[in-house]
Amino acid sequence: MPDYKAMYYHLAGRMATAVDALEATTHALVDITEKLKLAQQTTEEMFISDSDDDMDTSDNVSE
Numbered sequence: 001m002p003d004y005k006a007m008y009y010h011l012a013g014r015m016a017t018a019v020d021a022l023e024a025t026t027h028a029l030v031d032i033t034e035k036l037k038l039a040q041q042t043t044e045e046m047f048i049s050d051s052d053d054d055m056d057t058s059d060n061v062s063e
Contacts, residue, residue, distance in 0.1 A: 012040065
């Protein structure tokens with residue numbers, strides 16, 4: 001089974017590094033930076049929401 005948690009942490013770390021570099025580079029990239037941030041935030045919300053669903057499912061199975 002793929003290690004989605006490790007993949008997510010890898011992506012999140014690389015995204016944060018890229019966003020920091022883009023912000024430091026120039027103001028011309030502000031639009032791109034904001035789009036990357038929005039993509040990351042949306043993905044994090046999806047990940048958290050899905051993790052909650054997974055927890056509920058595993059809790060129901062153990063009852």
